[in-house]
Amino acid sequence: MSASKILDQFDGRLRLFVYRYFLRRGRCPAVSEIAKAVATTIPKVRASLARLSESHAFMLQEDGELWRVAPFSAIPTAFPVTVGRRSWFGNCIWDALGIPAMLGKDARISAACGCCNLAMPVTVKGGRLLTTDGIIHIAVPARDWYKDVAFT
Amino acid sequence: MLLFRSERHVDRWCEQWGRQRGGTLSLAQGWKLAQLWYGDRLSTKWRPKAAAEAESVFRGVGLVGEFWKLTR
Numbered sequence: 001m002s003a004s005k006i007l008d009q010f011d012g013r014l015r016l017f018v019y020r021y022f023l024r025r026g027r028c029p030a031v032s033e034i035a036k037a038v039a040t041t042i043p044k045v046r047a048s049l050a051r052l053s054e055s056h057a058f059m060l061q062e063d064g065e066l067w068r069v070a071p072f073s074a075i076p077t078a079f080p081v082t083v084g085r086r087s088w089f090g091n092c093i094w095d096a097l098g099i100p101a102m103l104g105k106d107a108r109i110s111a112a113c114g115c116c117n118l119a120m121p122v123t124v125k126g127g128r129l130l131t132t133d134g135i136i137h138i139a140v141p142a143r144d145w146y147k148d149v150a151f152t
Numbered sequence: 153m154l155l156f157r158s159e160r161h162v163d164r165w166c167e168q169w170g171r172q173r174g175g176t177l178s179l180a181q182g183w184k185l186a187q188l189w190y191g192d193r194l195s196t197k198w199r200p201k202a203a204a205e206a207e208s209v210f211r212g213v214g215l216v217g218e219f220w221k222l223t224r
Contacts, residue, residue, distance in 0.1 A: 012196060019193070055200030070193075071190055071193070092153035093154060093155040094153045094185065094189075095186075097182055097183050097185075097186035098186040098193075100186075101183070101186040101190045102190040102191065102194060111155045114154030114155060114156050115157070115161035115162070115165040115168070116157070116161060118157060120155055122179065129183040132180065133157070133179070134157065134178075134179040135156045135157075135158065135159060135162060135177075136155055136156075136182045137153070137154055137162045137165070137174055138153050138219075139174040141218070142206075142210070142219065
């Protein structure tokens with residue numbers, strides 16, 4: 001087995017651990033918690049997270065902790081998503097919709113108009129979107145999305 | 153990627169921020185996009201989408217044109 005294959009498997013295991021932790025605990029694991037759980041060192045976790053961040057599915061904060069585990073945000077945003085008794089934050093409206101899409105569950109997204117902040121709750125039930133009003137605006141072209149993710 | 157009440161509110165937001173208007177899609181398109189983009193995220197077989205694959209997803213929900221292009 002090649003070294004890259006071994007790394008792939010490690011990254012895949014770590015990736016799924018982070019998602020499962022998020023789902024179970026409702027928050028993002030710290031780098032130290034990941035290292036302990038997958039029985040490895042913090043530098044190896046940081047290296048894996050850096051590789052996983054190359055696709056932007058994961059993104060890191062300046063301190064090396066996770067910021068984005070798409071569609072989840074590790075920090076509070078204007079897109080809280082409630083599924084049953086659990087709740088998470090999406091990074092944007094696309095990611096907020098991505099949480100029920102990923103889980104295959106009913107959800108309520110407590111969104112608001114980006115302009116005037118009027119409440120615009122979005123409901124997903126039985127795999128269908130029950131809310132029809134609303135327009136999603138993406139500020140920058142697709143190839144520039146990751147130049148300034150916070151603005152995008 | 154924000155949600156707005158109407159086209160008028162998108163325009164007002166762009167004016168407030170001094171930004172040119174970007175791309176828009178309906179909430180229904182956004183839901184389809186989210187399903188195609190995130191439906192397999194918890195699979196052990198998930199891999200990041202290549203640019204051409206991502207463009208194919210965009211096309212699948214009717215998002216075409218220069219704004220949605222990732223490949224040259």
